[in-house]
Amino acid sequence: MVRQSLEAYLRGDIQRAFDSIAAAPATVSDPRFFTYRAHLLLTIGRVDEAAADIERALRLAPNNADALSLQTIIAVVRGDRDQALDIAQKAVQAAPNSATAQIALSYAQQARFDLEGARTSVEKAVALDPQNALAWARLSELSASFGDLGRALRVAEKATSLQPNLSRTQTVLGYAYLMRVQTKRAREAFERAITLDQGDPLPRLGLGLAKIRDGKLHEGGREIEVAASLDPGNAIIRSYLGKTYYEEKRTGLDEREYAVAEQLDPNDPTPFLYDAIAKQTTNRPVEALHDVQRAIELNDNRAVYRSRLLLDADEASRSASLGRIYSDLGFQQLALVEGWKSVNTDPTNFSAHRLLADSYAVLPRHEIARVSELLQSQLLQPLNQTPIQPRLAESNLFLLSAGGPSALSFNEFNPLFNRNGIAFQLSGLGGENGTYAGEAVLAGIYGKAAASLGYSDSRTNGFRVNADQKDRIGNAFVQLDLTPDTSVQAEYRYRQDERGDIVQRFFKDEFSRTERNTEERNTVRVGARHNFTPGSIVLLSLAWQNADVRLTDKDVIPNILPGSFATVKRPEKSFSAELQHLFRSQYVTVTTGAGFFDIEGRANRVFGLNIPGLGFITTDDTVRLNLSHYNLYSYANIHPFKTLTFTLGLSGDITEGDSQDVAGKREINPKFGVTWNPLPDTTVRLAGFRMLKRTLITNQTLEPTQVAGFNQFFDDFNGTTGWRYGGAIDQKITRDLFVGVEYSARALDVPFIGPTDVEREATDEQFGHGYVFWTPHPWVALRAEYQVERFKSPGHHGQPARVDTQRVPFGVGFFHPSGFSAVVRETYINQDVQLEEARNSRAGHTDFWLTDAQISYRLPYRYGLISVGATNLFDRDFRFSERDLNNPTIEPARFVYARFTLALP
Known part of the structure; x- marks a missing residue:
């Protein structure tokens, strides 16, 4: 039953993966089953149900590294950085040779702005399990965050060669191509990822960005709208949708999306920055000044997405926008x-x-x-x-x-x-x-x-x-x-x-x-x-x-x-x-x-x-x-x-x-x-x-x-x-x-x-x-x-x-x-x-x-x-x-x- 589900998951058939374990008896007492089902639930964003399965797994095996790793990811998503690090360290102590535990630790470290530590943990993960495609995909993400686009592409290609039928590996490969302005290959990877998992918003976002880079603003915007509909609570996607509406000159809709993003993730400076730019160009420089000041105050929270080195570049860009607004005001x-x-x-x-x-x-x-x-x-x-x-x-x-x-x-x-x-x-x-x-x-x-x-x-x-x-x-x-x-x-x-x-x-x-x-x-x-x-x-x-x-x-x-x-x-x-x-x-x-x-x-x-x-x-x-x-x-x-x-x-x-x-x-x-x-x-x-x-x-x-x-x-x-x-x-x-x-x-x-x-x-x-x-x-x-x-x-x-x-x-x-x-x-x-x-x-x-x-x-x-x-x-x-x-x-x-x-x- 679980084997059939896993095979379906590796083929990218998430629905069949769920169907294969739907008939599992209520008397199941193997913590690995609950950990696996929690993993599936997290892939489609059902966090509360996944958390319940993780708790059941930990009651059966308190030191289960896989369950602790998933619990770490949930803590990161919920913004509890200290708890995430504590759980991740416990997972590594329970299973020092677990690649999954090292990957979870990398997310916890990144949430605490320790990007060097996060990269080191992922490098340990691929050394422990060289056949782990998700570990290689994670390493590609971190390499890109440090601006090492060459390594990011090489590692993404490695991940895809190991598991070509995972939406995750194809998505990471698409972004690696996109950052190198290889838009044709990026679109192919994103389209493959969408075929493998129709419910994943990230390849939709990537496909939209690739089409926009090719000059197809309207087509790209519609892909980003689909991404937002698949994950309405994703603040980053909402920010990009706001940028799309801004480019399409759909005044009002752009600021609406920025406002939603600000509510979804008040600690992310991205929507505040783009909202400031929109307000500046609509003759509201004082409001724009307030938004950019808020973006700079929140700058360190972007460490979840960028390295410390590139994070400071974000700060410089925001300061530049702030200076432009000061000039408009006469300051x-x-x-x-x-x-x-x-x-x-x-x-x-x-x-x-x-x-x-x-x-x-x-x-x-x-x-x-x-x-x-x-x-x-x-x-x-x-x-x-x-x-x-x-x-x-x-x-x-x-x-x-x-x-x-x-x-x-x-x-x-x-x-x-x-x-x-x-x-x-x-x-x-x-x-x-x-x-x-x-x-x-x-x-x-x-x-x-x-x-x-x-x-x-x-x-x-x-x-x-x-x-x-x-x-x-x-x-x-x-x-x-x-x-x-x-x-x-x-x-x-x-x-x-x-x-x-x-x-x-x-x-x-x-x-x-x-x-x-x-x-x-x-x-x-x-x-x-x-x-x-x-x-x-x-x-x-x-x-x-x-x-x-x-x-x-x-x-x-x-x-x-x-x-x-x-x-x-x-x-x-x-x-x-x-x-x-x-x-x-x-x-x-x-x-x-x-x-x-x-x-x-x-x-x-x-x-x-x-x-x-x-x-x-x-x-x-x-x-x-x-x-x-x-x-x-x-x-x-x-x-x-x-x-x-x-x-x-x-x-x-x-x-x-x-x-x-x-x-x-x-x-x-x-x-x-x-x-x-x-x-x-x-x-x-x-x-x-x-x-x-x-x-x-x-x-x-x-x-x-x-x-x-x-x-x-x-x-x-x-x-x-x-x-x-x-x-x-x-x-x-x-x-x-x-x-x-x-x-x-x-x-x-x-x-x-x-x-x-x-x-x-x-x-x-x-x-x-x-x-x-x-x-x-x-x-x-x-x-x-x-x-x-x-x-x-x-x-x-x-x-x-x-x-x-x-x-x-x-x-x-x-x-x-x-x-x-x-x-x-x-x-x-x-x-x-x-x-x-x-x-x-x-x-x-x-x-x-x-x-x-x-x-x-x-x-x-x-x-x-x-x-x-x-x-x-x-x-x-x-x-x-x-x-x-x-x-x-x-x-x-x-x-x-x-x-x-x-x-x-």
Whole structure:
């Protein structure tokens, strides 16, 4: 009777297996019978009946290892981790050579976050019973949880070869194929598993995911609906069903499934995270903030499904989502804090670097840090169909940086599922001063390849005479996954920029009516990533650039020698190569790398002086600007405790060549930082480090951009050296109230090329920032900040001797679930400036208020966003010295604009 049932079970005929033992007499006293029947009952989810059979078996044989093993599994499912471990250990003691007991112990260990122990127990199980297909299937699961996809597939194939007619082995094999994007084989395995056991929801879920990956969203969604109907109490399946409805734009149904999943398993952060994303894209950022905070609090409970190593990657992804929500609310400082925490938790996580890249866009003089984080994100990213906006990888966008289409959050309309298909984004802007901008991006993914093609065109007449700008950018990007562990990518970028004198200076008469600047750059980049293990990754980046930079001024000395002119032509050919290794373990992460940068360039200078009575006197010379730069670095984030991180680093730079401001350097730069969480909602950061402003290709580098959250790559003059010291504290008082303060100082040695030699000036900078962010209502976000920046130098070479700037921005944001939102920001600015000129000093003081406002509407079904707004709404006339020469922070005149973004499908 039992033998017939077992044979039917091994053939995958669960119903016949039950039928074969249905006539068992009530007087059965063999504990093996009750253990076997309990096993069958568990396979179809009848837990209470199985528990009763297990109790009967244990009354007959208290140390029956098989019964104790099944009891362990029930305890794990019910969330009683301590009891599960106690029972599993008792089973192993009762039968040390039982593979079943070792498998049960692995589940108990995994529930307690001991993933290494769980893997060791399963390895013992397969050693004790090499013919146990379920043991091999379990080992495949754990191998996948550690990111070892190759071993996961090999072990799954072993399990299937032993028992090809078990739904369980076919299901595990299907997931092993799916994680390697071998979707055809995955579908075959899942369909075989479904044939073997029509009532098993897991192969239905897998089949749905495989179809979605192939671009068949509707078909895949229906399979996941079937999986949910087979096991309505499975929170994970409910979360995936919610994701499916989100992708199908069935608004409301997705949040319903997330809510059900949250009720079924309140300790699983997955539905909270996806629910937050859904709420964010339906204009409910405050509610989204609450959900993501809850997801992070629950993060460790995902250890049941993921290894500790990959669990921390989950935390980084959730922090990245949290940072995105902070940005929508206008809480920019908190977005930065979450970005730094994400990168320090997992430097291999692409979404953490993406968050920092987006967050740095709002900070002055952070262009190098922004585009460098973008480069690191691109090299680490998996295949995706997210459109790559051409402007994102370009630094120094000048006047068009603040109001262009790229102001929209990069990941605003991203899909939750990677699947074959095409995505299209179109953005446009029109505003005062003849300002127009447009951007179109087409991206797609097919199998193991992804590509993106984009073009951007922006132009403005500017805020005064000769402050116009025209900027055209194009890019093409392709990425190919050669294996699950190896990815290669290539990118081509083109940029043509023309502008006048756009620098905003304190004294309004200080500008040129005739200066013109043009740039044309062609850049090719090739990159690669190889994962030796999930905690050991190598990145390679190679870049070539041809650049032609020109400056002309038809009246360079208008008040003294009218008609005198100057022309500077600077052609350059550049090459860079960077190699980086990322190592990650539970207690330490190490980022080590080396780079080589080579520039072949020259400056052709022509000066024509119109001297009365003598006519034009012209001089012409050529200066070579060749430079080779070698750098090495190593950074370690050491985590002796979960709440404490020490950052230790050292970098070295060697330069040689003709470029006087940078060549001939031999620099050693120590780095030190501390990040401490004395309380769960308190973050303290301290840092001190030395840095060198290197000459970079496209302003991008793989070297870490920050130490304990303090940026080390500012947009300084090439060859600038110095030290930075800083401290900060960020406090979450409640889930709706956040406060923080930060202070740092930089002591710099800045080079200036003089007529005959390089002169260096000592420059001091101080930065202070405090903030209060509050969400008193699900529709309302309030913020108040204080920012101070002090700059001091000798005042030569066109630099001001002193600039003290204080800003006090206040902001109110209103977000209605219907899709409408409104943001108003009032900023008080107070500035003192002193200039040291050849014959006298000029000093000035200014203080004024600026008002910025914007009204937006999110189109239904995430099709896009429309905004109308104004900066400097009341057209305030003021004097101001802009410290960020490449990306102005305020508008000197009223700028009214309308902007739209459309996203398809």
